[in-house]
Amino acid sequence: MKVTLNRNVMENNDEAAAFNRDLFNKTQTLVINLMSSPGAGKTTILEKTIGALSGEFRMAVIEGDIATERDADRIRALGAPAVQIATEGECHLDPRMVAKVLPEIDLDTVDILFIENVGNLVCPSEFDLGQNHRVVVLSTPEGNDKIPKYPLMFHVTELALINKIDLIPYVAFDMDKAEKDLSGINPKSRLLPVSAKTGEGFETWLNWIKDAYQACVKQ
Ligand SMILES: Nc1nc2c(ncn2[C@@H]2O[C@H](COP(=O)(O)OP(=O)(O)O)[C@@H](O)[C@H]2O)c(=O)[nH]1
Numbered sequence: 745m746k747v748t749l750n751r752n753v754m755e756n757n758d759e760a761a762a763f764n765r766d767l768f769n770k771t772q773t774l775v776i777n778l779m780s781s782p783g784a785g786k787t788t789i790l791e792k793t794i795g796a797l798s799g800e801f802r803m804a805v806i807e808g809d810i811a812t813e814r815d816a817d818r819i820r821a822l823g824a825p826a827v828q829i830a831t832e833g834e835c836h837l838d839p840r841m842v843a844k845v846l847p848e849i850d851l852d853t854v855d856i857l858f859i860e861n862v863g864n865l866v867c868p869s870e871f872d873l874g875q876n877h878r879v880v881v882l883s884t885p886e887g888n889d890k891i892p893k894y895p896l897m898f899h900v901t902e903l904a905l906i907n908k909i910d911l912i913p914y915v916a917f918d919m920d921k922a923e924k925d926l927s928g929i930n931p932k933s934r935l936l937p938v939s940a941k942t943g944e945g946f947e948t949w950l951n952w953i954k955d956a957y958q959a960c961v962k963q
């Protein structure tokens with residue numbers, strides 16, 4: 745689908761998010777906005793996810809970073825299209841930045857679009873990009889206190905992937921406490937322990953994506 749943008753849309757975040765959402769709906773593209781602090785494992789999770797689902801779905805990625813094309817290059821190495829947004833200092837993606845690069849992606853040929861947001865647990869939580877789902881990744885070495893310290897992030901997301909569970913023997917991370925803290929902030933959110941290194945928990949994560957895709961194309 746050819747994407748055209750008008751000036752008004754580009755000036756207003758709410759309108760830009762609505763514009764993106766409308767386009768994603770029309771093209772029946774499932775869009776997942778993945779957020780975390782730097783290093784929690786977003787790109788590694790995407791690499792493993794794309795590797796596992798490439799026979800079933802056509803996937804593309806928008807990568808948000810302050811600088812460099814490194815993450816986009818990691819995705820392209822798997823054969824999936826990736827567009828890099830360099831925010832040049834901005835600590836988050838906003839819907840206008842996403843709208844601007846959408847003409848570079850042929851959404852008619854994409855089933856699932858992942859948006860890897862800028863590594864930050866604060867600013868990205870404040871921006872609706874027009875996605876279907878917002879997912880946060882928290883890695884076990886970051887510690888249990890991040891859920892209560894960054895409540896907005898855990899409030900606006902509907903799934904919390906707790907990554908690097910292979911490191912639990914070496915770091916003090918209490919999964920029961922995380923579960924309690926999360927349900928206190930957002931009872932509707934779900935906690936899902938995974939390891940992008942060992943693949944533990946990935947079956948559940950991949951099934952979550954498949955269910956989300958079915959719900960998206962049925963709309
Ligand atoms: N032990 C372990 N390391 C991981 C896991 N997932 C990612 N990493 C490592 O964590 C570092 C940051 O990962 P990356 O995917 O670049 O994080 P991002 O900044 O959130 O995209 C890299 O060295 C990864 O190899 C995991 O499940 N277990």
Ligand SMILES: [Mg+2]
Nearest residue numbers: 786787815860
């Ligand atoms: Mg990354």
